[in-house]
Amino acid sequence: MVQLTSWRVSARVLILFAHPALQKSRANVRLLAAARDLEGVTLHDLYEEYPTFQIDVAREQALLLKHEVVVLQHPFFWYSCPALLKEWLDLVLEHGFAYGPGGTKLAGKSLLSAVTTGGPEEAYSHTGHNHFTLRELLAPFEQTARLCGMNWLPPFAIHGTHRSQSSEFETHAADYRRILGALTAGKISPSTLDTLPRLNANLGALGL
Amino acid sequence: MHSDSLLLHAFIYLLAAVVAVPLAKRFGLGSVLGYLLAGVLIGPHLLGLVGERAGDVMQFAEFGVVMMLFLVGLELRPALLWQMRGQLIGLGGLQVFGTAAAIALIGWAAGFGLRLPLAAGLILAMSSTAIVLQSLQERGQLKSPPGQAAFAVLLFQDISVIPIFALLPLLAMSDSGVGNLVASAEAPVRAGWLQATIVIGAVIGVILAGRYIVNPLFRAIAKTGMRELFTAAALLLVVAVSLVMELVGLSAALGTFLAGVVLANSEYRHELESDIEPFKGLLLGLFFITVGAGIDFGLLRAHPGLIAQLVLALLAVKFLVLLLLSRLFRLATPDGFLFSFALAQGGEFAFVLLAFAVDHRVLTTAQASPLTASVALSMAVSPMLFVINEKFVQPRFARAPKAPGEPDKIDAASQDNPVIIAGFGRFGHIVGRLLHANGIGTTVLDLDVDQVAIIRRLGIKVFYGDATRLDLLHAAGAARAKLIVIAIDDEAKAVALAELVQKNFPNLKIFARASGRVHAYEFQKRGIMNFYRETVDTSLEVGVDVMRSLGMRAHQAHRAAQLFKAHDERAVRDLAQYWEDDDAYFKHARQHIEAFERMFVSDAEGKPADADRGWDPMPPNDTSRG
Numbered sequence: 001m002v003q004l005t006s007w008r009v010s011a012r013v014l015i016l017f018a019h020p021a022l023q024k025s026r027a028n029v030r031l032l033a034a035a036r037d038l039e040g041v042t043l044h045d046l047y048e049e050y051p052t053f054q055i056d057v058a059r060e061q062a063l064l065l066k067h068e069v070v071v072l073q074h075p076f077f078w079y080s081c082p083a084l085l086k087e088w089l090d091l092v093l094e095h096g097f098a099y100g101p102g103g104t105k106l107a108g109k110s111l112l113s114a115v116t117t118g119g120p121e122e123a124y125s126h127t128g129h130n131h132f133t134l135r136e137l138l139a140p141f142e143q144t145a146r147l148c149g150m151n152w153l154p155p156f157a158i159h160g161t162h163r164s165q166s167s168e169f170e171t172h173a174a175d176y177r178r179i180l181g182a183l184t185a186g187k188i189s190p191s192t193l194d195t196l197p198r199l200n201a202n203l204g205a206l207g208l
Numbered sequence: 209m210h211s212d213s214l215l216l217h218a219f220i221y222l223l224a225a226v227v228a229v230p231l232a233k234r235f236g237l238g239s240v241l242g243y244l245l246a247g248v249l250i251g252p253h254l255l256g257l258v259g260e261r262a263g264d265v266m267q268f269a270e271f272g273v274v275m276m277l278f279l280v281g282l283e284l285r286p287a288l289l290w291q292m293r294g295q296l297i298g299l300g301g302l303q304v305f306g307t308a309a310a311i312a313l314i315g316w317a318a319g320f321g322l323r324l325p326l327a328a329g330l331i332l333a334m335s336s337t338a339i340v341l342q343s344l345q346e347r348g349q350l351k352s353p354p355g356q357a358a359f360a361v362l363l364f365q366d367i368s369v370i371p372i373f374a375l376l377p378l379l380a381m382s383d384s385g386v387g388n389l390v391a392s393a394e395a396p397v398r399a400g401w402l403q404a405t406i407v408i409g410a411v412i413g414v415i416l417a418g419r420y421i422v423n424p425l426f427r428a429i430a431k432t433g434m435r436e437l438f439t440a441a442a443l444l445l446v447v448a449v450s451l452v453m454e455l456v457g458l459s460a461a462l463g464t465f466l467a468g469v470v471l472a473n474s475e476y477r478h479e480l481e482s483d484i485e486p487f488k489g490l491l492l493g494l495f496f497i498t499v500g501a502g503i504d505f506g507l508l509r510a511h512p513g514l515i516a517q518l519v520l521a522l523l524a525v526k527f528l529v530l531l532l533l534s535r536l537f538r539l540a541t542p543d544g545f546l547f548s549f550a551l552a553q554g555g556e557f558a559f560v561l562l563a564f565a566v567d568h569r570v571l572t573t574a575q576a577s578p579l580t581a582s583v584a585l586s587m588a589v590s591p592m593l594f595v596i597n598e599k600f601v602q603p604r605f606a607r608a609p610k611a612p613g614e615p616d617k618i619d620a621a622s623q624d625n626p627v628i629i630a631g632f633g634r635f636g637h638i639v640g641r642l643l644h645a646n647g648i649g650t651t652v653l654d655l656d657v658d659q660v661a662i663i664r665r666l667g668i669k670v671f672y673g674d675a676t677r678l679d680l681l682h683a684a685g686a687a688r689a690k691l692i693v694i695a696i697d698d699e700a701k702a703v704a705l706a707e708l709v710q711k712n713f714p715n716l717k718i719f720a721r722a723s724g725r726v727h728a729y730e731f732q733k734r735g736i737m738n739f740y741r742e743t744v745d746t747s748l749e750v751g752v753d754v755m756r757s758l759g760m761r762a763h764q765a766h767r768a769a770q771l772f773k774a775h776d777e778r779a780v781r782d783l784a785q786y787w788e789d790d791d792a793y794f795k796h797a798r799q800h801i802e803a804f805e806r807m808f809v810s811d812a813e814g815k816p817a818d819a820d821r822g823w824d825p826m827p828p829n830d831t832s833r834g
Binding site: 047051 | 761767820824
């Protein structure tokens with residue numbers, strides 16, 4: 001197996017992390033720890049930066065320009081993201097910056113959703129409790145990426161966090177770290193991924 | 209019991225001051241009168257504790273006046289001085305020449321000829337900088353409009369001493385001195401143009417030194433970290449400037465005043481102030497004592513009628529001229545009286561000028577002595593004039609006796625603003641700037657002259673005036689405005705203003721700053737529910753930052769503070785009804801505190817908290833949501 005640390009950073013990764021009550025989290029807190037000291041990865045904790053929702057748009061846009069991969073990491077509350085991340089999308093992805101005439105600043109970058117769900121993977125199917133697959137439910141994010149000219153990656157997802165044991169979280173966290181490392185090294189190419197239901201479904205298939 | 213022992217003298221002067229001044233203050237007479245009385249008490253005519261040395265002490269004590277002017281200069285930035293130029297030259301000039309002319313006229317009519325009365329007039333036009341400034345400062349009136357006007361006049365007098373020194377010899381009975389434009393008693397005789405060049409050169413030298421030498425020097429001294437060295441340097445500065453000025457024939461007081469103005473922008477201004485201040489206080493006190501001790505009771509006993517007439521005439525003439533000028537320069541009537549009472553006495557320069565006049569045979573000793581005695585007596589009674597003004601004259605102008613000056617005229621454009629802000633200090637000005645930045649028209653009223661001056665310099669339009677006056681509220685457009693923000697410091701006045709608004713402008717919505725809970729209850733009692741306790745938000749911000757620095761998540765800390773605020777605002781509104789009843793109040797207050805803390809306790813134990821349950825993980829067996 002290739003040592004992550006020996007990879008050269010060819011793409012910088014920006015994690016936009018949103019969790020309104022991290023003190024209650026079990027999954028995200030571990031993912032965060034796994035991502036924290038990776039070379040080439042910038043961890044941007046939105047609820048810590050903007051507890052009053054007063055987002056500094058210019059600063060956020062500048063941050064986007066410095067990175068090639070943007071990760072939206074958050075719990076999948078009510079089939080969507082926590083309120084502050086929605087506010088962030090609304091304000092930061094401005095007309096003329098992210099889309100519309102002249103709005104090409106994000107074109108060619110990649111967007112990855114990294115979400116945790118309480119329900120098990122089976123619930124996210126046409127026959128399951130939630131009636132839609134996770135990829136279908138993430139359609140607003142996928143379309144956001146498309147409108148901005150970004151490459152949409154299959155989501156990194158951890159299902160069934162309600163019932164998971166600590167050891168399972170550790171495995172997921174290690175996978176997350178490995179995938180983030182591969183992204184910084186440019187080892188994951190969007191063209192081969194389109195068929196995957198989720199990025200961490202089979203790390204072997206990614207050559208990791 | 210005369211002794212030349214320095215310690216004994218110091219003991220006598222200090223004891224007299226320590227006993228007399230607190231007594232005088234106790235009876236509301238001000239410190240100046242206390243010092244003067246102390247001087248009379250220990251002077252040669254009562255206890256006779258100080259003898260021949262009193263004159264030496266006076267020379268030394270006059271340095272207190274010099275220091276006082278230095279301190280006044282420090283408070284006065286060059287730009288501010290420039291703003292005063294109209295008053296300085298107009299008001300000051302008219303006072304000196306008007307008074308001199310009036311006295312000369314009276315003397316001429318009384319058959320003294322023209323020369324003698326004119327010389328006396330110029331000399332007696334001087335007022336006592338020391339007494340007036342000290343008295344005004346003590347009453348906090350130095351920066352009020354009449355205080356500023358008085359200061360301008362005093363400054364002009366100080367400046368005019370120089371040409372008066374030059375003029376007096378021209379009025380001499382013989383021809384001695386004519387043609388010699390002597391600038392001061394001690395100064396060597398020089399040609400006019402040379403003297404002028406030297407004077408201007410010295411002034412420029414002081415300005416340049418203040419600009420370029422003093423700051424680096426003080427920085428070097430400050431680096432040594434020795435406090436007393438700094439004090440020594442500050443004293444050295446004042447003494448050096450005085451010496452230079454006396455050398456070129458300018459008054460030391462004027463020179464140090466100039467030095468003070470130059471240093472008003474210096475970073476060491478506050479250190480200089482606090483270093484010089486105690487010396488000034490002591491020396492000035494000493495100065496007043498020597499004036500008291502120097503009153504010639506012998507002459508007074510010999511010609512009581514003459515001296516009394518002279519003192520009364522002096523005060524009356526000066527007072528009337530001043531009152532006339534205060535009208536001419538549009539001071540409000542009560543301000544005009546303060547201004548006139550303040551400057552009606554003779555000044556310490558008169559002593560020097562009288563001695564000089566005798567030396568140059570302008571006056572005979574027999575003529576000068578009664579004048580010297582009258583000036584001293586007029587100085588002695590002038591603290592009483594202040595008291596008379598306060599106790600008997602000002603109360604006649606019943607309205608807002610504390611408010612210095614007339615309110616500003618509020619222009620028509622400002623009368624249509626939807627918002628009135630009463631009080632534009634540290635609270636109101638933040639509200640005002642926020643509104644202004646968002647294009648909301650505000651009419652701002654403030655009754656602190658200094659504050660108004662500062663805000664105007666920031667380029668913000670403010671009207672000087674007392675918002676608790678109904679006529680001013682009308683003028684500010686209260687009948688048409690939508691709401692008023694009451695942001696004045698004085699708690700009782702804020703409530704009074706709210707009542708006034710409720711009674712006269714029922715449609716004007718009130719947003720009131722409350723200093724704390726009790727003040728908030730006062731507003732609630734009157735049905736004003738838009739009250740804002742001024743420290744709540746800042747305290748919560750401190751709490752939030754403390755919790756964050758201890759590791760709490762920013763958003764969690766923020767929400768905890770918001771929760772606290774909502775709870776506390778509810779509690780204040782609920783507790784208002786129990787405020788009059790002590791037991792019920794504290795019982796309910798305890799209940800509110802306990803209820804609030806329970807909310808957090810349940811959260812810490814992992815049980816569902818009030819507001820955040822939506823972010824909890826689902827119960828293990830429930831997959832009904834996402």
